[in-house]
Amino acid sequence: DGGITQSPKYLFRKEGQNVTLSCEQNLNHDAMYWYRQDPGQGLRLIYYSQIVNDFQKGDIAEGYSVSREKKESFPLTVTSAQKNPTAFYLCASSIVQTGSTTSYEQYFGPGTRLTVT
Amino acid sequence: SQKIEQNSEALNIQEGKTATLTCNYTNYSPAYLQWYRQDPGRGPVFLLLIRENEKEKRKERLKVTFDTTLKQSLFHITASQPADSATYLCALRGSARQLTFGSGTQLTVLP
Numbered sequence: 001d002g003g004i005t006q007s008p009k010y011l012f013r014k015e016g017q018n019v020t021l022s023c024e025q026n027l028n029h030d031a032m033y034w035y036r037q038d039p040g041q042g043l044r045l046i047y048y049s050q051i052v053n054d055f056q057k058g059d060i061a062e063g064y065s066v067s068r069e070k071k072e073s074f075p076l077t078v079t080s081a082q083k084n085p086t087a088f089y090l091c092a093s094s095i096v097q098t099g100s101t102t103s104y105e106q107y108f109g110p111g112t113r114l115t116v117t
Numbered sequence: 118s119q120k121i122e123q124n125s126e127a128l129n130i131q132e133g134k135t136a137t138l139t140c141n142y143t144n145y146s147p148a149y150l151q152w153y154r155q156d157p158g159r160g161p162v163f164l165l166l167i168r169e170n171e172k173e174k175r176k177e178r179l180k181v182t183f184d185t186t187l188k189q190s191l192f193h194i195t196a197s198q199p200a201d202s203a204t205y206l207c208a209l210r211g212s213a214r215q216l217t218f219g220s221g222t223q224l225t226v227l228p
Contacts, residue, residue: 042220088158
């Protein structure tokens with residue numbers, strides 16, 4: 001089955017600890033994304049990558065880091081610098097958007113709910 | 118600044134009726150708009166994409182309209198069923214060429 005997997009589904013950490021969220025896809029998509037969702041809010045883009053070994057900051061990148069060493073994998077690290085890390089984190093992938101008039105749907109993973117106390 | 122508004126946080130309708138959800142945007146010139154469905158605790162699932170030169174798009178019981186003059190998209194579910202209960206998100210590609218999502222409308226279809 002093709003798709004995106006995120007692990008774990010629930011994650012608990014103590015304040016001050018870094019934590020890494022996993023995201024793997026076998027859709028052969030070049031582009032991958034990380035979003036954060038808080039209650040009553042839409043998805044906010046943290047980081048995205050359109051090719052291996054390259055990634056760009058989204059709207060709320062502060063306190064987060066990513067790597068893209070393989071096409072299939074795009075792990076997100078929530079660092080201790082992130083002031084409000086408790087949230088629902090979603091990973092997505094798509095075909096690379098080229099030009100101003102192209103658009104492809106994003107395929108989302110099941111999400112990881114991170115709770116930091 | 119660019120803004121996407123889905124005008125009601127929650128919408129309750131009776132089974133069999135048509136649900137209409139609204140997505141308004143400001144300071145965008147989108148070439149297209151997307152709609153997603155999200156169930157509680159799960160990732161969004163793509164439903165429909167409509168381009169700026171398309172006035173209407175249909176898929177089974179779903180219909181989307183796109184009015185670039187009004188800067189608005191309407192999302193309709195006809196003959197609604199309790200299984201249609203979910204949060205529906207609209208999304209636009211912004212100036213950074215990445216999708217920006219609205220906060221969603223939570224639809225509840227009452228049996």
